[in-house]
Amino acid sequence: MIEQLPIINLLLLLGTALIIPLFKKRPFQLSLTLCFLVLLTVLVSSVFLLIHVLEYGEFYYHFGNHENLIGIEFLIDAFSAFFTVFVAALVLVIYLYSWKDKTEGIENKEFGRYYILLFILLFSIFGILYSNDLFNTYVFIEILSITSCAIISIKRKKETYTAAFRYVMLNEIASMSYLLGVALIYMITGHLNLERVATSLQSIWPLYSTNIIIAIGFMTIGVGIKAAIFPFHIWLPDAHATAPSTSSAILSGIVVKIYILVLVKLLFRVFGMEIVEALHIKWIMLILGSAGMIMGSIFAIAQKDVKRMLGYSSVAQIGYIILGIGLFTEAGLQAAFFHIISHGIMKAALFLSVGVIIYYKHVQKLKDFEGIGYQMPISMTVFSFGALGMVGIPLTSGFISKFNLGIAVIDANLIFFLIIIILSGLLNVVYYFPIVISAFLKDNKEMQKIPHIEKVPNIMLIPILTLGVAIVVLGLFPNLIMDIIVSVVATLF
Amino acid sequence: MIILQKILENINYLGGIALFLIGLHTVVTHSNLIKRIIGLNIMGTGVFLFFVAIGNVTGGEPPIMTEDNIGAIFINPLPSVLILTGIVVVVSMTVYSLSLVIRIFETYGTIDQKELTRLISEQNNHD
Numbered sequence: 320m321i322e323q324l325p326i327i328n329l330l331l332l333l334g335t336a337l338i339i340p341l342f343k344k345r346p347f348q349l350s351l352t353l354c355f356l357v358l359l360t361v362l363v364s365s366v367f368l369l370i371h372v373l374e375y376g377e378f379y380y381h382f383g384n385h386e387n388l389i390g391i392e393f394l395i396d397a398f399s400a401f402f403t404v405f406v407a408a409l410v411l412v413i414y415l416y417s418w419k420d421k422t423e424g425i426e427n428k429e430f431g432r433y434y435i436l437l438f439i440l441l442f443s444i445f446g447i448l449y450s451n452d453l454f455n456t457y458v459f460i461e462i463l464s465i466t467s468c469a470i471i472s473i474k475r476k477k478e479t480y481t482a483a484f485r486y487v488m489l490n491e492i493a494s495m496s497y498l499l500g501v502a503l504i505y506m507i508t509g510h511l512n513l514e515r516v517a518t519s520l521q522s523i524w525p526l527y528s529t530n531i532i533i534a535i536g537f538m539t540i541g542v543g544i545k546a547a548i549f550p551f552h553i554w555l556p557d558a559h560a561t562a563p564s565t566s567s568a569i570l571s572g573i574v575v576k577i578y579i580l581v582l583v584k585l586l587f588r589v590f591g592m593e594i595v596e597a598l599h600i601k602w603i604m605l606i607l608g609s610a611g612m613i614m615g616s617i618f619a620i621a622q623k624d625v626k627r628m629l630g631y632s633s634v635a636q637i638g639y640i641i642l643g644i645g646l647f648t649e650a651g652l653q654a655a656f657f658h659i660i661s662h663g664i665m666k667a668a669l670f671l672s673v674g675v676i677i678y679y680k681h682v683q684k685l686k687d688f689e690g691i692g693y694q695m696p697i698s699m700t701v702f703s704f705g706a707l708g709m710v711g712i713p714l715t716s717g718f719i720s721k722f723n724l725g726i727a728v729i730d731a732n733l734i735f736f737l738i739i740i741i742l743s744g745l746l747n748v749v750y751y752f753p754i755v756i757s758a759f760l761k762d763n764k765e766m767q768k769i770p771h772i773e774k775v776p777n778i779m780l781i782p783i784l785t786l787g788v789a790i791v792v793l794g795l796f797p798n799l800i801m802d803i804i805v806s807v808v809a810t811l812f
Numbered sequence: 813m814i815i816l817q818k819i820l821e822n823i824n825y826l827g828g829i830a831l832f833l834i835g836l837h838t839v840v841t842h843s844n845l846i847k848r849i850i851g852l853n854i855m856g857t858g859v860f861l862f863f864v865a866i867g868n869v870t871g872g873e874p875p876i877m878t879e880d881n882i883g884a885i886f887i888n889p890l891p892s893v894l895i896l897t898g899i900v901v902v903v904s905m906t907v908y909s910l911s912l913v914i915r916i917f918e919t920y921g922t923i924d925q926k927e928l929t930r931l932i933s934e935q936n937n938h939d
Contacts, residue, residue, distance in 0.1 A: 454894050461901040465908055472912060477935075480916045481928060484845065487909050491852050491902075492839060495859050498898065499832065502863045505891070 321371055324364045325380055325395050325449050328403070329442055331357050336438035339431055347431070351418060354434055358414055361441075362407040369400040373806060379451070387451075387512045394451035394513075397807045402448050402580060406573055409663055410441060413572075416671050416782040417565040433473055440466040440569070444577050453501045453511045453589070456581065460497065464490040464545070467574050471562040482557035489554045493544035500538035503530050504589075513588050524594055531594060538585055539600070546578035547634060548641055549611030556618075556630035564674025567626060571633045571670060572663040579640055579659065583652075586644075587811040595647065604645030609739040611638030616746035625673055625685055628750060629666070632709060635743060636662045642740075643724050646731050652808045653801070654723035660800060661708065661716035661793055668786035669705040672698040675779055685754060692759035697780055699758050701787035706751035708790050711744050716793035824865030831858030843925040845913045849906060856902040860895045867891035 335357045342350040372378075377396035381387065414437070439462060446459035468490065472483035505511060507527045508519040524531060544551040555575075559567045586595055595601065615635030622628040636658070643655025675698040676691060677683055692699040708717035721740060728736045793799065819826060831854055838851025872887035917923050920931055 454897075458897055458901065461905070465904060468908065472915070477919050478932070480912055480919060481932065484909065484912045484916065487905065487912065488839060488848060488852070491905055491909075492836065492855070494901075494905075495832070495835075495852075495855050498859050499862065502859065502866060502891075505863075506866045 321368070322378060322380060324368050325393055325445075328361050328364055329445055329449075331361055332438050332442040332445065336435045336442065339435050339438070343431065350431065350434070354438070355411075355414070357438075358407065358411045362404070362411055365400065365403045365407050368395060369397070369404050369803070372397055372400045373803070377810070380449075387515065388510075391455050392451045392512060393449040395449060396810050397803070398580075398584075398810050399448040401803055401807045403445055405660055405663065406441070406444055406448075406577075409572055409667060410437075410569065412782045412785055413565055413568050413667060413671065416568075416674070416779050418778050419776040433470065436466045436470050436473065437569070440470065440574070444573065447577055447581060451513045453504065453513065453516065455511075456584075457494070457498055457501060460545070460578075460581070461494055463574065463577065464494060467570055470566040470569070471558055473566075474561070474563050476561065478557075478561040482554075482561045486554045486558045489544050489551075493541040496537045496541035496544075498541075500534040500536075500541065503534035503537070506530060513584070517589055517591055520589070520594065521591060524597075531590070532598060535590055535594070535598060535600070539582065542578050542582045542585065543607075546575055546582060547637055549607050549614060549634065549638060552611070552615070552634045552637075555634060556622075556627050559630035559633065560624060560626040564670055564677065567629075568667040568670040568674075571629070572667040575633065575637060576640075576659045576663060579637070579644070583644060583811065592647065601645055601647050604641050605733070605736060608638045608640075608642035608645050609736055611635060611641065612739060612743040613638075613746070616743055616750070620746070620750045622750075623685055624683055625688065625754070626670070626683060628685070629669055629673070632747070632750070633662075633666060635747070636666070636709070638743070639720070639724060639740070642736060643727065646727055646733075648727060648731055649808050649812060650723070650727035650730050652811065653804050654720060654727045656804045656807060657716075657723055657797070657801065658720035660804075661720045661790070664786055664789050664793070665705045665708040665715075665717060668701050668783060668790060669709075671779075671783045671786065672702040672705065675783060676702075678779070688754055689757045692755075698783060701783045703755045703759070704787045704790050706755055708794070710747045710751055714791060714794045716790050716797070719794060719797040824868070825862060828858045828860075828862030828865060831855070831861060834858070845916065845923045845925065846910075848925075849909050849913070852909075853902065853906060856898070860898055863891045863895050863898070 335354060339350050339354070342353070372395060377394065379387070380393035380395065382391045382393075384390075417433075443459045443462035443466065447456055447463065450456045450459060464487070468483050468487045471486065472479050501511070504516060504520075507523060507530050508516050510516045510519060520531065540551070547555040559571050562570060586600065612635050615631050615633075615638060619628050619631035619635065622631060640655045640658050640662070643651045643658060645651070673683075676688075676695060679695060680687070680691070682688075692703075704715065708715035711717045711721040721744065725737055725740055728734070728740065835851045835853070835855025835858055838854060839848050842848055842851065867888035867890065869885055869887045872885045873881055875886040875889040913923055916928070920928055922928060922931070
């Protein structure tokens, strides 16, 4: 039975996406409840899979019982099980928030369609994480591309169309590059299964080095465009700033990370350390990561719109993750994976608390945030916790990830990058703290007379409070997930 | 002469790469949004040609088993099958981006990227 759970997860998500249109005539509450139950089931079964995998080790799912030479294969190990739990849990929280937040330009009749897209998006994410096949990954990546563009353009506003168009163009160039890389690998190995490709690449690497170099270049750039690694980030701020708040949280917290995980899979499981070291990919990633950390923060300082600022901040935080992966040590990967989790939670908290403010006040410019802490204490407090986490103040999860990253950098004897981490942290202070200060600490007598009532539905406040608590809990007890991350990293070496 | 021979031997691969680059050039340099989408399709065709060309085996027969050709050399059918999926994906991507272009034309009245950039920056300055 437990071997069937991954496919049941996928079918549940896909099935729900197909069922939602049938409920059109019924009260909308019914399909909302159904979706909630499905998400809960998927979360529970993912947790179950994770526990099973940690106890008994990895297992394979063969479609139609064909062996991996001719068939498609799913690999369920600590890596995929852990990240599916993360995705399912975060989406569940964001989903609860999205129940009430209809003000953001999504029309009422489109709201059902939004959930169709959301569930297909989740389906493809689970597929990418489980899949152990290069071409199958490509198909899931394409599904993810279309749905993630569509949850931006579903909002009927002028700017979303151009942002989504730019996103879709770059996405498609990236997919084509990835597919060309797959073609080059298939040309020399004759396999698409990750493990078979890896074994044959090891033996033919000196013979066909040109093919492998071109393939690794195309695939890394393809996935890099989608993951918004620094020079390829131009689509991200527009796309994340114009999307509805829930979509921004999903795109920034989850979707971008999934592509980074695909990159990790490619570098560690397909090409292997020998090829990666011979091509100096380590240095390319370290330099791109640190450039992203600095430039993303500098761009963010110049922004006037809070969501654009958060988008550029994502570029900087992706730089941290790439830096951690680029070290190619166990400590570096652990720090990077921890930062994937903590950045996902913090960015979701930031985007959703900004979403509450937009819902209530209809403002999105930074100058309108003055004194907003008195009017909306709860959401602004969560925003402040997220901001503190981004800067890396102790007691938040952001501190733990930066601390681990710093230690990993010192272990690898690359002190120069420690300076960049600290510099980037200081730059984060420059653009996050003014918002918090102007929201809470401006001495303004009039502001204090405004009653502290947030006329925001509870169903929107509970998710952001959960995320705020999660930031602090992970900051105080990082070992809750660090032990699992250690065994996740162990599967890659 | 040897170079010419090499080119003729690998003409499929070269054609695939050439189409890929032509498409990429169109996507990056043209300011008309429809032309960009056409460029994407050309790019896709290049990759598909490359992928299908991999499956070719010199002197191979079409992979249909009959009583006559048992033991013959067949070409590899797998790339062609994979590319069927790829074509479907690119078609859906094209449909989605064309529908976006329709929306852009309805709201801004133009499908020229330079014109769009001008309109958007004017609007931002106005705010």
